[in-house]
Amino acid sequence: MPVIIDYDVGNLDSVQRGFQRMGVETVVSGDPAVIAEANALILPGVGAFKKAMESLQASGLIPHLMRHVEAGKPLLGICLGMQLLYEDSTEFGHTAGLGLLKGSVKPLESGLKVPHMGWNALRLIQPDHPLLSYVNAGEYVYFVHSFYADSPTEDVLAYTDYGVAIPAVVGRKNVYGTQFHPEKSADVGLRLLKGFGVIHDDYLSSH
């Protein structure tokens, strides 16, 4: 069963309920033993990069997270949880991230209003990717963020446009992320969570 990582960064119920609505049962846990056994992990997150990274470090879960990815098991980062997957962030000075994806988290400085808040359209770059199996080009999802992950193009599955091209869905091997909140993006977001559920099922059936 996929585990939603609880490391003291707010309300995780809506993420769990989002999966539930698509028939994917999950567990919310911060217990290292549970995380170590998980076949799929979801890393949520809201707020500031540095504080979230500190919480994650304090939780003692990072080594488990790394082993999980090395073992080829799927990991999905959501919003700030996606940003944490990158090498570093310039939010409030320089903070190192998990380094599971190449690139840096940078401030949105396109001259448009910050935070980038509201519903924006997805421009699919890899429409055939399993994570996007149930998502269509041009569909709207809900964003709330002031920083974005400057990603190598080959890792970007979908962009959204807000002055700059913002990586909205990313994926490299078994590491995935969404900059938007699927659990707050109505049926489109729930369908993305369903896609991750299928990735989890595929992992199980091949191992």
Add this chain to the structure above:
Amino acid sequence: MLARRIIPCLDVRDGRVVKGRQFAGIKDVDDPARLGRKYSDEGADELVFYDITASAEARQISMAFVEAVAAELHIPFMVGGGINTLADAANILKRGADKISVNSGAVRNPNLIREAAEKFGAQCVVLSMDVRKEGAHYRVYVDGGRTPTELDAINWARQAVTLGAGEIVLNAMDQDGMTEGFDIALLQAVGAAVNVPIIASGGAGTLEHFYEAASRGQADGLLAASVFHFGTFSIAEVKDYLHARGVVVRR
């Protein structure tokens, strides 16, 4: 492109939605989660709930509606009304709301905005303000519009954003419930002063009003209550109309 948000507003008293706050003898009530689900299904981009429960004690009980709404919906929602302390804000966010909106509490203690933004992030701290045009200025009112303050709306908006407010709900009191159109000049003035999203509130009566607030008023969100509650038109009709006139909306 970022879509303009259409946002139904629901007033909640003692855990029930009441429709039409300025009318005496409110009869029409509904369940917050049920009505929230209906609007979400019709295409609402976000929901705003204002708790207008009279006493702080009763509000504690009333607030159970937040959990019910969070359990039912998969779109963002904001909760306001009676938020005077960091603990009030934390209580609402913990129950599953995405944003809190501060109003009178922030006027009395502007640091509430700063503390809430530092603790929860600017993206979930919304300043709501009730304003009335007096001469050449817009004056901020508190206590549900009953008490005038010395604050000028433009200056207050600027100060609140500096303190950390991530969004502003701008309610023009003269327009509220009058269905004569949003206050475009007010939207333009505040929009020119700050660089955070602005939600227009007060005055929606026709489809043209929504268009005017989005185009000339440059509002990021368009909030309305009575036209949706009383079925003047549906959210889909608003969006179809805006789309036909070239405004980007999620449909």
